[in-house]
Amino acid sequence: MTTLTVPSTTPAATAPVSPGRQALDSALFRLGQAADRLDLDDSLRAMLATPRRSLAVSVPVRREDGRMDVVQGFRVQHNTTRGPAKGGIRFHPRTDVHEVTALAMGMTWKCALAGIPYGGAKGGVSVDPASLSARELERVTRRYVNEVLPIIGPERDVPAPDVGTDERTVAWIMDTYSVNAGYPVPGVTIGGPVTPGRAPDRAGATSRGVRIATLRALDGSPEGRTVAIQGFGKVGAPAARYLADAGCLVVAVSDRTGAVIDRSGLDVDDLRAWSEETGGVRGYRRADALSWEELLELDVDVLVPAAMEGAITEENATRIRAGLVVEGASSPTTPGADRVLADAGVTVVPDILANAGGVIVSYLEWLQHMQARSWSAREVDARLRGIVEDAFDTTATVAAEHGITLRQAAHLIGVGRVAEAHRARGLHS
Ligand code: NAD
DSSP, X not given: OOOOOOOSSOOOTTOOOOHHHHHHHHHHHHHHHHHHHHTOOHHHHHHHHSOSEEEEEEEEEEOTTSOEEEEEEEEXXXXXXXXSEEEEEEEOTTOOHHHHHHHHXXXXXXXXXXXXXXXXXXXXXXXXXXXXXXXXXXXXXXXXHHHHGGGOBTTTEEEEEOTTOOHHHHHHHHHHHHHHHTSOOGGGOSSOSOXXXXXXXGGGHHHHHHHHXXXXXXXXXXXXXXXEEXXXXXXXXXXXXXXXXXXXXXXXXXXXXEEEEOTTOOOHHHHHHHXXXXXXXXXXXXXXXXXXXXXXXXXXXXXXXXXXXXXXXXHHHTTOOOSEEEOOSSSOBOHHHHXXXXXXXXXXXXXXXXXXXXXHHHHHHHHHHHHTOOOOHHHHHHHHHHHHHHHHHHHHHHHHHHTOOHHHHHHHHHHHHHHHHHHHHOOOO
């Protein structure tokens, strides 16, 4: 059996490994730091470093011209000691098993930090959704679901959207699972189209969590604070709207097509309409263009990386001028960059705290199902705010007590809670 080892030193930023392997090395490094502080024994470290289940599948895709391509798919359940696994499915050409494992591990700590009874999972298919027709995309999704069917389900592992997937993908997943089961199983997914019993705005929940965490970090004074956002997708675009609603000035936004800036504040709704019409922010006429790197290095109060892993590196971290970084994306900052930012006095609200809103609202949705009751959007929002603020305050307290960063504190709490659950349950062997 292969056991992943926890490295005790920062992974070299220049190591010639895939981005997915770098993401996993970063995740293992952060686990290792927390394990050292918690003084965990070797066997517990090995259990926390190793996914509970990891399934690799091949997904044949029949193309419109009759050709057959085969892409790889994965579903990794990192840990289920505190509850059923939960985590999104990503469609991206770069996705590999290492990346999916790193993301699944992050989900485990995120759920534990938020105090919700779930474990961590993630799925991925190494395909570029933009290169597929709608019918090809549907075929890939349904075939992938058929392949991972034995390990997903409402009581075991519940997928949601992530990069490259959306409500439509989730609807196909739910339908494929239900057809196989022989009856409707809406609880197999989260984040699908709004139907009775579904949270009305699950789609914006991650971004609402980003706003709550940002406001907490700004001591509740967002008025006039300037914000730059990297990524204008399911997390970045609603986050821009919510932060503008809170009184911030969203001055710059980027996506894979380009980056735009208006120092007096972008009209977020107008930019979103442009982006939906043209396929991206590039060419938006009511703002100036800038480069992707320039956006990261802007002199703003808040930088929200909400695109992909590894955006802030040891190299470009030295040029970051924002005083506060709020991680909407999963693992956008490398461990080397963490050190540079900490030395420069930049506060980083880590992903497992800042982008937990989605999984928290998923949990609230599940609670409503279980209790056969329905909360208003206002009640759901109040509960979301309570959970994120509690997690933020606990993390800030632990960081201050130990003299460590918010990320180190968040991992200390998350890893500690999962380790505690392992000790309480014992080992079934
Ligand atoms: P998405 O595919 O909807 O959006 C990604 C955005 O990033 C797009 O606007 C894309 O154009 C942009 N982008 C890609 N490469 C870029 C680059 N080099 N520079 C600038 N922009 C770039 O994905 P999403 O669901 O918004 O997820 C974004 C991140 O947030 C991921 O790391 C994901 O794991 C994380 N996350 C998502 C959710 C969720 O509920 N969707 C929850 C938690 C964490």
